[in-house]
């Protein structure tokens with residue numbers, strides 16, 4: 466269900482155009498990703514590292530579908546600010562406290578667009594000498610010119626629209642929507 470007029474007033478007037486991925490589609494895919502991740506890590510310590518803020522809903526649904534021991538931590542970076550185009554100026558706002566050396570790191574991202582955020586984080590995380598480093602992205606636009614590390618686990622191929630909901634925002638609005646929608 467699209468937001469009411471009253472809700473739109475609280476989101477700076479930007480309107481949702483259409484639902485791109487509904488709740489059931491997302492839930493089914495997250496279940497499959499959980500099975501895929503469980504099978505991909507037969508041994509070793511696994512740290513599921515959520516990239517905030519965008520991955521917070523995806524991460525919390527995903528880890529409940531992974532059936533093996535794991536630790537959860539977060540890393541915070543920001544690049545878009547208030548706009549709809551990546552500034553490319555990726556800022557690290559919070560560094561994980563969990564020891565990463567010798568562990569499998571699965572970096573969880575909500576969406577890969579230009580890839581600039583991930584490129585910076587992959588370089589940084591490799592310096593922590595993990596046993597392995599892989600990326601799990603719910604959405605992938607497949608438009609990046611260059612990726613330091615291609616995502617091993619991808620939920621859904623995304624259209625080249627500005628998407629919001631299920632953790633994704635526009636100027637911090639819409640993150641709470643249970644589905645993924647495009648903006649007008």
Ligand code: PRP
Pocket residue numbers: 516517518519520542543544545546551574575576577578579580581582583633634
């Ligand atoms: C968004 C999104 C991804 C990144 C993808 O984060 O959550 O992390 O941009 O874009 P890119 O591939 O072009 O780098 P944002 O910087 O808006 O911060 P947020 O996670 O707090 O929304």
